[in-house]
Amino acid sequence: MNKKKTISSWGNYPVHEARVVELSAILQNLQTLDSEQQKITFGNGRSYGDAPLSDTIISTSTQNKIYDFDSDSGLLHCESGLLIEDIINQFLPRGWFPQVVPGTKQVSVGGAIAADIHGKNHHKKGSFSESVESLTLVLPDGSCVSCSRDSNVDLFQATCGGMGLTGIISDVKLKLMKVKSRNVIQNVHRTSSLKDTIDFFMKKDESDYSVAWVDTSCDIESMGRAVIQTGAFAGDGDLDYHPKPAISVSDFVPAFLLNDSTISVFNTLYYNLVGRESSNQKITAESFFFPLDKIRDWNRLYGDSGFRQFQVIFPLESSFDGIKALFKAMKKHELISYLAVLKLYGKQNENLLSFPMEGFSIAMDFKNKPGTSALFKHFDEITTSYSGRIYLAKDASMSRECFEAGYPNADKFRQLRKEYGMDKTFNSLQSKRLGL
Numbered sequence: 001m002n003k004k005k006t007i008s009s010w011g012n013y014p015v016h017e018a019r020v021v022e023l024s025a026i027l028q029n030l031q032t033l034d035s036e037q038q039k040i041t042f043g044n045g046r047s048y049g050d051a052p053l054s055d056t057i058i059s060t061s062t063q064n065k066i067y068d069f070d071s072d073s074g075l076l077h078c079e080s081g082l083l084i085e086d087i088i089n090q091f092l093p094r095g096w097f098p099q100v101v102p103g104t105k106q107v108s109v110g111g112a113i114a115a116d117i118h119g120k121n122h123h124k125k126g127s128f129s130e131s132v133e134s135l136t137l138v139l140p141d142g143s144c145v146s147c148s149r150d151s152n153v154d155l156f157q158a159t160c161g162g163m164g165l166t167g168i169i170s171d172v173k174l175k176l177m178k179v180k181s182r183n184v185i186q187n188v189h190r191t192s193s194l195k196d197t198i199d200f201f202m203k204k205d206e207s208d209y210s211v212a213w214v215d216t217s218c219d220i221e222s223m224g225r226a227v228i229q230t231g232a233f234a235g236d237g238d239l240d241y242h243p244k245p246a247i248s249v250s251d252f253v254p255a256f257l258l259n260d261s262t263i264s265v266f267n268t269l270y271y272n273l274v275g276r277e278s279s280n281q282k283i284t285a286e287s288f289f290f291p292l293d294k295i296r297d298w299n300r301l302y303g304d305s306g307f308r309q310f311q312v313i314f315p316l317e318s319s320f321d322g323i324k325a326l327f328k329a330m331k332k333h334e335l336i337s338y339l340a341v342l343k344l345y346g347k348q349n350e351n352l353l354s355f356p357m358e359g360f361s362i363a364m365d366f367k368n369k370p371g372t373s374a375l376f377k378h379f380d381e382i383t384t385s386y387s388g389r390i391y392l393a394k395d396a397s398m399s400r401e402c403f404e405a406g407y408p409n410a411d412k413f414r415q416l417r418k419e420y421g422m423d424k425t426f427n428s429l430q431s432k433r434l435g436l
């Protein structure tokens, strides 16, 4: 019997005591799978809440083999524990890049599928699953099935976005896209209010990639003013890719320096100085896609109690009012978000629990302290009032009512879990809380 370990995901909230089993050990003896209750797969712990936490954690950290790569079609066959970082390190110098990347490279392919992650190009390329040709899923009875848009479609649509609750993704066939450079041509625009920010995305954004850093420290009238980055891969043929090693927080800044006052000053400075408008600036893909990865353990800056992210998406017609209501709630609760990011998304896909829908999403980070839970409860109510949906990969506290209202396919998902016996085998703290 493995010893229990204290484990948490990126937000360091909540923490949980769990027994850790390597997926490689399970794959050697698939009969062992069914005997345990309360288990869930753990990728690289870059979700923020309780989705990868359970009494037994199945770790994919050593499952990072590349089986095959077709350099004509860009089709990569790999194990599910392979990180986006490994893919970029190996394939960017050869002119290939994942079609969808999140804001960190430290995400496993299995985790990217289970959360059906989105990137700065959702309006153009959709979610991560759009680049998945097929995946192998280990079911509760130990059988392995191949799922795609053509075979075992019900399992494919439940697994992409299904937060590990349908089984273990063991290996994946993934389409990479051709790029001509390790660089991105970036434009930076500045807006003066939430309305201005939303108008920019609706009227002017035709770029391949776009995202807005939002100032939430200013007065309520200006709140939502933003620095918007748009970009596209350069065509300069420069594929000389050598990522710089990340530095550690403890090397240069003590955790107590991150507080409401320093963040307000930082936000004002960022908006006025760093976020100056510019056009056609060539920067590395590293800096454009993964600025936070420059500091390896920035989550530690929030201290021992950790932090929580609230990420919601609203349909187009209620986005402005919904986001405005969140800002007002923040003011009312006298809490400030340390980092806020806004983006326009494209159409929803067919997966049962995928987060994106056509509309605006905002993600806001909060230090976990007295009052944060009350604010998040208020956020739940606002989400439901404005027909929104909270992202499961960032969630540690959503109420069941808010989940049911935001995810209309929840019952279909439950039914499928029951049919395959998944509800007896794969459970996380999140699935228990949400009654999945």
Ligand SMILES: Cc1cc2nc3c(=O)[nH]c(=O)nc-3n(C[C@H](O)[C@H](O)[C@H](O)COP(=O)(O)OP(=O)(O)OC[C@H]3O[C@@H](n4cnc5c(N)ncnc54)[C@H](O)[C@@H]3O)c2cc1C
Pocket: 009, 010, 040, 041, 042, 043, 044, 045, 046, 047, 048, 051, 052, 060, 080, 081, 101, 102, 103, 104, 106, 107, 108, 109, 110, 111, 112, 114, 115, 116, 117, 118, 119, 120, 162, 163, 164, 165, 167, 168, 169, 170, 292, 393, 394, 428
């Ligand atoms: C700095 C930062 C920026 C981010 N930016 C974005 C972003 O832009 N867009 C976005 O969508 N997300 C973003 N995320 C969230 C992240 O992409 C997702 O939470 C992703 O799921 C994390 O992958 P992981 O490998 O760390 O998985 P974990 O966090 O370990 O697990 C996440 C979920 O995936 C399941 N899972 C993991 N591996 C498997 C497997 N092999 N089989 C079955 N289920 C599995 C787990 O059970 C769990 O439910 C960001 C996270 C960070 C820390």
